[in-house]
Amino acid sequence: xxxxxxxxxxxxxxxxxxxxxxxxxxxxxxxxxxxxxxxxxxxxxxxxxxxxxxxxxxxxxxxxxxxxxxxxxxxxxxxxxxxxxxxxxxxxxxxxxxxxxxxxxxxxxxxxxxxxxxxxxxxxxxxxxxxxxxxxxxxxxxxxxxxxxxxxxxxxxxxxxxxxxxxxxxxxxxxxxxxxxxxxxxxxxxxxxxxxxxxxxxxxxxxxxxxxxxxxxxxxxxxxxxxxxxxxxxxxxxxxxx
Amino acid sequence: xxxxxxxxxxxxxxxxxxxxxxxxxxxxxxxxxxxxxxxxxxxxxxxxxxxxxxxxxxxxxx
Numbered sequence: 001x002x003x004x005x006x007x008x009x010x011x012x013x014x015x016x017x018x019x020x021x022x023x024x025x026x027x028x029x030x031x032x033x034x035x036x037x038x039x040x041x042x043x044x045x046x047x048x049x050x051x052x053x054x055x056x057x058x059x060x061x062x063x064x065x066x067x068x069x070x071x072x073x074x075x076x077x078x079x080x081x082x083x084x085x086x087x088x089x090x091x092x093x094x095x096x097x098x099x100x101x102x103x104x105x106x107x108x109x110x111x112x113x114x115x116x117x118x119x120x121x122x123x124x125x126x127x128x129x130x131x132x133x134x135x136x137x138x139x140x141x142x143x144x145x146x147x148x149x150x151x152x153x154x155x156x157x158x159x160x161x162x163x164x165x166x167x168x169x170x171x172x173x174x175x176x177x178x179x180x181x182x183x184x185x186x187x188x189x190x191x192x193x194x195x196x197x198x199x200x201x202x203x204x205x206x207x208x209x210x211x212x213x214x215x216x217x218x219x220x221x222x223x224x225x226x227x228x229x230x231x232x233x234x235x236x237x238x239x240x241x242x
Numbered sequence: 243x244x245x246x247x248x249x250x251x252x253x254x255x256x257x258x259x260x261x262x263x264x265x266x267x268x269x270x271x272x273x274x275x276x277x278x279x280x281x282x283x284x285x286x287x288x289x290x291x292x293x294x295x296x297x298x299x300x301x302x303x304x
Contacts, residue, residue, distance in 0.1 A: 028298040062290035074274050074295030081270035125300035139302040217298045
């Protein structure tokens with residue numbers, strides 16, 4: 001059962017990650033390429049030509065073409081890893097649900113909101129050239145704190161909700177209460193987490209296009225994972241009854 | 243015999259296997275999304291290889 005759930009998660013995540021990578025290649029690479037061009041322009045303007053030529057020697061070890069080709073590979077690997085973890089979490093947290101298709105969709109929606117959407121709203125993705133290398137460790141730490149806190153709150157709310165259901169609360173007041181607590185806690189965390197203070201010096205429309213592509217890529221990965229996972233469970237359940 | 247194998251009993255979770263799965267998948271996430279060159283002798287090979295994927299999946303980058 002556990003192995004089945006992890007295996008289905010790995011398969012659904014690999015495919016969803018690949019799909020997200022193709023989307024990112026088609027829509028995300030445009031603003032990403034523009035940001036790199038701007039970064040190189042700024043870099044060239046800041047140095048005299050002799051120094052710029054010197055800089056060229058210590059350029060990327062991995063070419064831009066290879067970086068683009070590895071984009072769907074990276075997203076597929078990450079999708080598979082997320083999928084396996086998703087399958088594990090589904091097995092441990094949502095196993096008692098009767099309808100696995102519906103349960104997987106709801107669980108996937110909640111996971112996407114907690115793992116990807118909330119951190120992306122608090123610490124939105126930035127294109128290349130934005131971000132002070134000095135602050136990368138602090139930014140990475142706060143990004144991970146945001147994900148961990150967000151997931152912990154989501155799991156906590158699930159347990160409160162199950163507890164209230166065992167206390168024979170009706171669905172509507174129970175869901176209203178859980179929704180209100182979620183809004184307050186997530187709102188409070190959004191205000192309490194420190195802001196990313198790095199200056200963003202790229203054009204606003206480029207930034208918007210990049211962040212939209214980033215949110216889209218993550219939504220395809222997580223929601224695609226949920227749909228694929230739910231479908232695999234549904235198919236397995238149909239086979240069992242047949 | 244077939245009846246016994248098709249109805250799998252509900253066993254207790256195997257915590258060893260869960261820990262191993264968590265570790266392996268966590269390591270994969272770390273390598274794709276966060277590793278900055280410490281494992282490749284200081285040169286950020288994985289950082290550069292997954293550069294575009296990291297940016298578009300929203301991970302903090304340089």
